[in-house]
Amino acid sequence: MSLRAVLLITLQREPGTGYDILQRFKAGLVHVWQASHQQLYRELDRMRGDGLLTCETLPQAERPDRKVYRLTEAGRKALDSWLTEPLAASPVRQPLFAKFFAWERWPEQARHEELAAFREQLKQRLTTYAAIEREWFSNPQALTPAQRAPWHTLRLGQRLTETWVGWVEEVMEEE
């Protein structure tokens, strides 16, 4: 359901074509729910089939038609009921942790390389977060609550990533 929810959120303010939606998605919600362009196009078509979206085809000369999707009343209701229903707890999936359960068979070199690369990924992510914060949230107190809400998610992302970095460094040091 969550890809669907993400698309409902994206289309809630204004209609758009698949590509529009893809661009808006990449600017924000992709940090929350990753999906490929194929998945988006397919899901938009299914949502139209389920009556959550209408699709207006704008023919273009010598190009594929542009398809403008917009929320229907059913789509708006689906979004509202998704927002109102509490989410189910999401399953834990940490493949890296699994390797810790096979410690003896995990070669030391591979382990060290993997943890070092992982730490670099995390630090890269912190850099990305910092850039987003500078660009969009330089003065969070000046924003409306609705504008500030995504900033909260960013801050949690930062803190979780910092927690990860601290842990990786500890684990790397220890052995």
Added chain:
Amino acid sequence: MSLRAVLLITLQREPGTGYDILQRFKAGLVHVWQASHQQLYRELDRMRGDGLLTCETLPQAERPDRKVYRLTEAGRKALDSWLTEPLAASPVRQPLFAKFFAWERWPEQARHEELAAFREQLKQRLTTYAAIEREWFSNPQALTPAQRAPWHTLRLGQRLTETWVGWVEEVMEEE
């Protein structure tokens, strides 16, 4: 691949029946990679089909046969190469964050209830972690590195959960 990896890890030390494996899995790796019993039985059968496991059927009088699975050489190699290959970055999937991107449409009452329930879940998880720590890792320094490794994952789980709790409480206070 990760369910498969988890089963390879579980079977690496000693062979076992589906139900054995399920019990061992529930004692540890389920905190790392969740799966249902149906999934385990199905995956064990597929792994046998792929030559990673052998399956010896022990007939029992007036009961379904017990099937003892054990790693083959190919299975051991598959585990070793999984351990050696660095993992791909796992996609971000935070449906709760998505709700923050629809702040205006998220009714305040639903929001408050959801965050409060979520905080309770997190605190419950901390209680579970503390119980596991008491039972299995009361003196981590006395353990071998291989025995201590799962303890590291537990500690990260604790710290991440604490970070979440702090964040949820801040967000709940703010509005």
Added chain:
DNA sequence: GTAAAATATGCACATAGTTGCATAATGAAA
């Protein structure tokens, strides 16, 4: 004694996500 939970196995269908490929125009770089 009867009802229930636990032991023990698994199939079938549905949903979600990944990967590879296909098409076709435009604009920019080499």
Added chain:
DNA sequence: TTTCATTATGCAACTATGTGCATATTTTAC
């Protein structure tokens, strides 16, 4: 001028996971 990136759309096949159901015995609780 050919090649590469970007814009713009999507199908098909595959893999992974979740949900509901089915079966049959043994043990425990009321």
